[in-house]
Amino acid sequence: MNRPILYIAITNHGFGHAARTASVAATIQKLCPEVLLIMVTTAPRWLLECYIDGDFIHRPRAFDLGVVQADSLKMDKEATLTKLRDIKKQQNSLIASEVNFIRQNRVQLILADVPFLAPVFAKAAGIPCWMMSNFGWDLVYRDWGGEFVPIADWISECYRESDRWFRLPFHEPLQAFPHIIDVGLTGGTPRYSADEIRSIWGITAPQDKTILLTFGGLGLQQIPYEKLRHFPDWQFIVFDQTAPDLANFIKIHDRKYRPVDFMPVCSRVISKPGYGTFAEATLLDIPVVTITRDDFAEAAFLVEGLKNYNTHQILTPQELFNGNWEFLHQPMQPAKQTQPIAKDGNQAIAQTIINYLHTQKT
Incomplete structure (x- = not known):
């Protein structure tokens, strides 16, 4: 019997997206060890291994960049714009390369956080792309105005090709995206007492x-x-x-x-x-x-x-x-909401993915 194969594309920006997506990937693996995870990210393998205990394929590829930064707060907008324009110019070859990989490896589903070209790969390969995030990169770039606005428009168009969006807490409205499903908090849990x-x-x-x-x-x-x-x-x-x-x-x-x-x-x-x-x-x-x-x-x-x-x-x-x-x-401030926030995001996303992959078995 063929293993279910999941291609997980992660935005090329810092470590946060890789860590939160790897937490979901780890949950998928624990609930259904037969799923083969293909982690597509330039984040280092050691970071992914901090979250994922079992085997996975690491495909170091970058389809976006987030923001060019000297540290976690200092941003280089000019360099960011240049690199985004380069990605736009190269998108056809990037798409062709990934579609070829996806078909060769019989990938059944893409989960993306949140590289905007992933839904375009998926559509060209004839498989669904489900995204997970609390924001899209179009939000960040559109807020910068000027020459970033047409880039943001292009990215929004790419995101609209996605088939489902798991909306994480602490989110922007994401109103432009189809088929939004709200989920609880995602993240890692302590491994030591x-x-x-x-x-x-x-x-x-x-x-x-x-x-x-x-x-x-x-x-x-x-x-x-x-x-x-x-x-x-x-x-x-x-x-x-x-x-x-x-x-x-x-x-x-x-x-x-x-x-x-x-x-x-x-x-x-x-x-x-x-x-x-x-x-x-x-x-x-x-x-x-x-x-x-x-x-x-x-x-x-x-x-x-x-x-x-x-x-x-x-x-x-x-x-x-x-x-x-x-x-x-000084004293801390209490939470404004009295109702607790849902904390089952890892499980909710993982189970939905596993259920879908089980329907694809032949």
Whole structure:
């Protein structure tokens, strides 16, 4: 009997999309080990293996770029526009190459988060493309105006070719997309107990004085680490290998550990706006401190979602980067909504995909 084959295309931007999609892929694999996963992304294999325990095929291909960035906040719009125009020029050869691969490997379904060419591949190959995201790249580019508007229009047209859209929480309206299905939060879950994490990494501070600093795969250059010397009885967990070696820092250098693995030992997470961090913290009921961000349209929806469903503290960039961090002594704000948010996104998407693949067996 032929194995069901799922092609999973992931946007070429940072680590967040790869991590959240790999969480869904891992759930598919656990529920139905016979499904062959083809992970199509330029994200490193070690990152995917942090989420997916079993075998998968890694096809390193880029069909979009998100935004060209020096770090997790500094964006190069000019370089982004140039590369988007290059992709538009090359789209026919990109499509032809992937259609050939999809047919040769008898792929039955594409799941995409959210490279806009994926629905076009699928249509040309004669198979469905289901997408999952809380936003589309057309939202971000359209907000920048000017020469990005025709690019955004092109991307919207590509997205309209999709057959189904799993709309994640903390989302933009996505009203232009057909067949929207709302699902709960997605994300990874800790692989270790809180006691194991404390023991392995020598975390001795009480939970209320243990803080996770996480700013995505690109990190941040302007975090005022030196100011954290003034909190000697606190412990700060950081993944940034360029951070100074302060006595109250625990630098995580082993790639098999992920930010979500440390969340249960922390009283809060300090992060830039990002779906993956917000979702995983909210899944675990860990409060989040974050900043406003006016230059990236997705951020407003993320921050609003965080306010609604998690204990939070919203800072200005000035307060985080130039302040004295006295906000650590200030109370957090409770979630605005009294109804809890659905937390079954991994399972809901995975089961729907498995059900479809079972109908394709011959």
